Amino acid sequence: MKSLWDSHVAVSRVVFDHSEPEQPSDYTTHISQRMRLVKEAPDFLGNPRRFAFNYSLVESVLDTLTPERLVLFLGTHHLNFSSSGLGPPDDNPPPEQNSSPINFPWPELDQKEPIYSTPFSSIDTPPELLEYWGSLTPVPQNLSLPGKNHFIPTDFGLLKPPSNLSDTPSRVSVASKGVSLWFLQDTTFETPHVNMYCSITAANPDSDSVRWIELTVLYAQMVVEVLTPVLYPAAELTYSMGLSATPQGLQLTFSGFSDPNIMTRYIGNTVLKMKDYDALVKVFDIVREKRRDFLENYKYSNLPYRYIYNYIQQVVMERPYWKLEEELAVVNDVNITADDVIQHAVKLFTDASFLCFAHGNINQELAREYTMLVSDTLTPSPSASLLPPSGGYQRQRVTLADPGSYSVTLPTLNPSDKNSAVNVVFQVGPPCSAPGSSAGSPCEEQYVSATAHLGLIDHIIGDQCFYQLRTVEQLGYVVFCFQTANSGITSFQAVVQSQEYNASYVLGEIDKFLEDFEVSTIANFTDETLAASKELYARTLRKKSQTLRDESDRLWGEILSGREQFDYNSQLLGALDSITPESLRKFYRHHMTDPAQYKKLVVGVYGADSPVDLSQDSSYCIDWETTDHSVLEYNANNSNCSQSLTL
Numbered sequence: 001m002k003s004l005w006d007s008h009v010a011v012s013r014v015v016f017d018h019s020e021p022e023q024p025s026d027y028t029t030h031i032s033q034r035m036r037l038v039k040e041a042p043d044f045l046g047n048p049r050r051f052a053f054n055y056s057l058v059e060s061v062l063d064t065l066t067p068e069r070l071v072l073f074l075g076t077h078h079l080n081f082s083s084s085g086l087g088p089p090d091d092n093p094p095p096e097q098n099s100s101p102i103n104f105p106w107p108e109l110d111q112k113e114p115i116y117s118t119p120f121s122s123i124d125t126p127p128e129l130l131e132y133w134g135s136l137t138p139v140p141q142n143l144s145l146p147g148k149n150h151f152i153p154t155d156f157g158l159l160k161p162p163s164n165l166s167d168t169p170s171r172v173s174v175a176s177k178g179v180s181l182w183f184l185q186d187t188t189f190e191t192p193h194v195n196m197y198c199s200i201t202a203a204n205p206d207s208d209s210v211r212w213i214e215l216t217v218l219y220a221q222m223v224v225e226v227l228t229p230v231l232y233p234a235a236e237l238t239y240s241m242g243l244s245a246t247p248q249g250l251q252l253t254f255s256g257f258s259d260p261n262i263m264t265r266y267i268g269n270t271v272l273k274m275k276d277y278d279a280l281v282k283v284f285d286i287v288r289e290k291r292r293d294f295l296e297n298y299k300y301s302n303l304p305y306r307y308i309y310n311y312i313q314q315v316v317m318e319r320p321y322w323k324l325e326e327e328l329a330v331v332n333d334v335n336i337t338a339d340d341v342i343q344h345a346v347k348l349f350t351d352a353s354f355l356c357f358a359h360g361n362i363n364q365e366l367a368r369e370y371t372m373l374v375s376d377t378l379t380p381s382p383s384a385s386l387l388p389p390s391g392g393y394q395r396q397r398v399t400l401a402d403p404g405s406y407s408v409t410l411p412t413l414n415p416s417d418k419n420s421a422v423n424v425v426f427q428v429g430p431p432c433s434a435p436g437s438s439a440g441s442p443c444e445e446q447y448v449s450a451t452a453h454l455g456l457i458d459h460i461i462g463d464q465c466f467y468q469l470r471t472v473e474q475l476g477y478v479v480f481c482f483q484t485a486n487s488g489i490t491s492f493q494a495v496v497q498s499q500e501y502n503a504s505y506v507l508g509e510i511d512k513f514l515e516d517f518e519v520s521t522i523a524n525f526t527d528e529t530l531a532a533s534k535e536l537y538a539r540t541l542r543k544k545s546q547t548l549r550d551e552s553d554r555l556w557g558e559i560l561s562g563r564e565q566f567d568y569n570s571q572l573l574g575a576l577d578s579i580t581p582e583s584l585r586k587f588y589r590h591h592m593t594d595p596a597q598y599k600k601l602v603v604g605v606y607g608a609d610s611p612v613d614l615s616q617d618s619s620y621c622i623d624w625e626t627t628d629h630s631v632l633e634y635n636a637n638n639s640n641c642s643q644s645l646t647l
Contacts, residue, residue: 002053007149009051011236018156018257019238020191020547067130151234151266153259156192159361161185168566169357169555172364179375182357182559183367186548194258194360195552196267196367197251198374199560203351205248208629210322214330215344216245218287222341223274225283230273234266241270247320247395249348252374255549258361267370271377275349277342284338288331295328299413304421305478305497307413308603313423316408316603316622317486318395320629352379357559359552397487400427400599401635404619407602409503409612418607421478421497422506425601426592428454429489445575448568451490452575453587458483458492459537461517468513469496475506488561492592502610507602507617515593522588525581534576541569541576595619 022030109119162185169184206212220243231241239256254267273279302310314321330336354375358367400406412419428450458481465481476498484491494510501509525533545551558566565571590597606612615621620639631638 001055001058003148004145005053005058007152010152011149012051014152014237014257018153018192020189020193020549023546067133070125072125146233149233149236151237151239151262153192153237153257153262155259155261156257158190158192159185159363161187162363169359169559172368174368174371176372176375178352178379179354179356179371181367181371182355183362183364184357184359184555185363186360186551188544188551189548191548192258192361193256193548194254194263194358194362195549196254196356196358196370197552197556197560198253198354198356198371199246200250200252200349200378201353201355202249202348203353205348207247207320210326211330212344213245213247213320213322214327215336215341216250216348217327218284218291218331218341219280219345219348220245220250221287221291222280222283225287226276226279227270227273230269231266234262239266241266243274249352254370260366263370264373267373268377271374274378277345280345281338281342284341292328292331295324295331298324302413303478303497304412304417304419304605304607305423305495308421308423308605309493309495312408312410312603312605312624313425313601316624317398317425317601319398319632321395349379351381354379355559357552357556359555360548395487396632397489398631399429399489399633400601401633402620403595403597403599405595405598405600405602405617406620406622406634406639407604407614407618408622408624409604409606409614410624411611412605412607416608418610419476419497419499420501420503420506420607420610420612421495421605422503422510423603424494424507424510425603426492427489427599427601428491428591429599447488447490448571449575449578450587451485452572453579453584454483454490454492454591455541455572456534456537456576456579456584457522457588457592459540460521460533464517464521465494465513469494469509473509475501475509488563499607502612503604503606504612504614504617507604507614518588518593522585525584527581530579530581530584534579538573538576541573 107121107123109121111120111122112118113120165185165187167187169182172181172183174181223243227241231239234256237257239262240254242251242253244251252270254263254270256263256266298311311324315323354371356371356374358370412421429447462481466479469475470477470479475496478495478497480493480495482493484493494514496506496510498506545554555566558564558568592598602614602618604612604614620634620636622634622639628638
């Protein structure tokens with residue numbers, strides 16, 4: 001017990017003394033959430049007395065951990081329970097299931113929580129059920145106290161920067177032609193941390209196959225399931241690892257203290273487990289069940305505005321992207337086995353290529369060492385020629401080819417949800433930010449200018465949108481107006497969710513607000529008033545990343561997209577200088593209020609009591625039920641409002 005305590009103290013000291021600085025607002029919030037009454041200030045600031053081992057205190061805490069003190073929270077969409085000691089026995093329980101002879105007395109849900117009115121009840125656990133739980137099999141042998149934490153760093157020294165250090169990422173030569181490495185040693189945040197990213201692209205990905213991506217998802221989640229107990233000691237020290245599926249392969253990330261011995265161990269343990277197929281097979285069933293639960297419960301766990309923004313818009317506008325039922329069909333396919341996932345992973349890593357980026361308190365040699373540790377372990381013989389950096393690492397955004405209003409209308413996923421929601425997207429573009437569109441090209445200059453205009457409009461309109469649509473019109477609690485950039489296409493979006501009004505009415509109010517704003521604000525800008533707004537927006541563009549991780553994410557986004565424009569905000573500042581009241585008026589009119597010129601996508605969902613069809617207000621209608629991955633643009637030929645939508 002004493003050794004465990006000492007390990008805990010060592011972890012606490014490292015995290016307290018060497019964690020990355022937080023935003024002041026986050027720091028004060030965390031303090032207030034954990035505030036405790038202490039006798040003296042040093043107690044709060046880390047007085048050694050709180051680290052002194054006290055066996056009696058530990059023993060008294062352990063003595064309180066009894067079944068009688070258990071608070072059990074059970075949540076479900078349906079009161080339909082299996083026989084596992086938590087409910088009435090099934091008619092035909094599986095043979096391997098341990099049925100409980102005690103039926104849990106499920107009460108009527110006679111209370112409602114105050115915010116969302118979710119029904120619930122609270123009861124005492126029956127004594128006979130506590131007695132039954134106490135009689136069950138003793139603690140499994142593989143459940144034991146943890147051993148020594150081998151991830152505690154000791155080297156917190158900051159590397160001395162070389163005289164020729166660049167302030168932007170640069171390529172680093174590596175031995176393999178199938179591996180591309182970008183690197184930047186940090187001199188801004190001066191923190192003993194490092195962030196590393198690797199995009200792994202299969203030699204022949206079947207990107208248009210939902211089965212291919214679902215097998216990749218299952219593999220990634222199996223790896224995470226196996227790694228969770230292995231890397232938990234490192235997680236206590238704020239190390240983190242991420243593994244996610246992409247249409248072309250996998251993305252792998254590492255973050256933590258830069259101590260080379262510990263980071264090498266952390267990365268090495270991760271990639272070795274990624275190839276430990278025997279261990280992965282053992283967790284296939286539980287991972288598959290988790291994935292199935294996520295897909296099946298999506299309709300209950302997402303409000304309509306998230307549904308249309310995070311899901312429907314992506315199905316309609318991203319390539320490739322698949323519908324939930326398509327993904328669920330793959331997960332439910334009884335013919336798919338753990339061996340199928342493993343064979344898929346083996347094929348994925350065969351001749352794969354790697355695009356990596358290392359940033360932080362790290363030098364080129366360590367960056368190269370970590371990268372080759374990943375690539376050599378996962379793909380001993382990487383691709384002879386590296387795939388184009390952004391040739392398929394990201395999804396493509398479907399363009400609205402012809403001016404006009406495009407609409408998608410459908411019911412909410414949850415049939416009992418009475419909310420309606422509308423997401424209006426004004427697509428600006430142009431989509432010229434693909435690889436090869438170098439800075440300074442005519443297309444790129446046009447794109448930067450459009451982004452600067454839209455960013456300025458977003459800065460001016462944001463608060464007014466919220467005030468008018470939520471506070472004045474009281475359409476609903478959820479109101480957002482914001483600028484986005486997806487796969488090289490910039491857009492302005494408005495999202496409103498309402499329980500009081502249907503989607504058609506909400507859409508009308510959004511349109512009316514945008515038209516009124518043009519008359520009241522955009523049309524009245526003078527050189528002086530616009531200069532003030534431009535300066536406020538310029539301050540936002542000049543604002544630097546607040547943490548190493550934020551800056552790493554920003555730089556990685558430029559590398560992954562293939563743009564590699566690490567000074568993009570500087571380009572926006574240059575374009576902002578050239579914006580005039582007249583250019584702003586023309587831009588706003590062209591892209592946001594003139595039906596003959598704008599390219600507008602309306603995604604609407606209607607609640608249980610307010611069915612509506614938005615096609616009567618649209619130039620073109622998109623049938624989201626038919627997702628053709630060969631379609632990379634919508635126009636009059638493939639978006640016909642004369643065809644009735646399936647509602």
